[in-house]
Amino acid sequence: MPLPKIGLIVSVCLLVIGAIFMAKGGSGGGEPVLSNNVGVVCMNPECGYKESVDRQKYSQMTKDRQTELGITDEDMAMGRGRGIGTEQLPLVCPKCEQESFVNGFVCDKCGEIYAAQEGTFRDKCPKCGYSRLEDIQKNLKK
Ligand SMILES: [Zn+2]
Numbered sequence: 001m002p003l004p005k006i007g008l009i010v011s012v013c014l015l016v017i018g019a020i021f022m023a024k025g026g027s028g029g030g031e032p033v034l035s036n037n038v039g040v041v042c043m044n045p046e047c048g049y050k051e052s053v054d055r056q057k058y059s060q061m062t063k064d065r066q067t068e069l070g071i072t073d074e075d076m077a078m079g080r081g082r083g084i085g086t087e088q089l090p091l092v093c094p095k096c097e098q099e100s101f102v103n104g105f106v107c108d109k110c111g112e113i114y115a116a117q118e119g120t121f122r123d124k125c126p127k128c129g130y131s132r133l134e135d136i137q138k139n140l141k142k
């Protein structure tokens with residue numbers, strides 16, 4: 001019975017297109033919500049290596065890692081990636097070679113690279129205190 005499956009795929013495609021459309025139309029000002037660079041931070045306290053990479057490059061890095069570990073896209077979608085329960089896959093740190101290289105942020109204001117913070121705004125810069133999420137929320141309240 002191939003038909004129901006095709007129906008499912010079509011509706012998933014429509015959902016994706018709808019989501020993209022909403023993401024594009026929703027902001028109003030046309031300013032992208034996410035900055036172009038991703039901060040990648042090593043969570044190993046003895047290492048502390050961090051770098052800023054292009055968003056596209058980062059998704060490629062994640063993809064490569066996924067392939068390396070033999071995890072399918074379906075596994076990732078189901079949150080089965082290494083059983084960590086998130087869609088995020090820790091990368092291998094180029095410096096200490098531990099699986100502790102995770103997605104963080106690059107500050108739009110001062111360029112600081114940092115891991116997600118505790119509290120309401122996960123992207124709040126520990127150096128200058130700027131948070132893009134906070135900024136967006138403030139703009140919404142206006
Ligand atoms: Zn490291």
Ligand SMILES: [Zn+2]
Pocket residue numbers: 107108109110111112125126127128129130
């Ligand atoms: Zn900053």
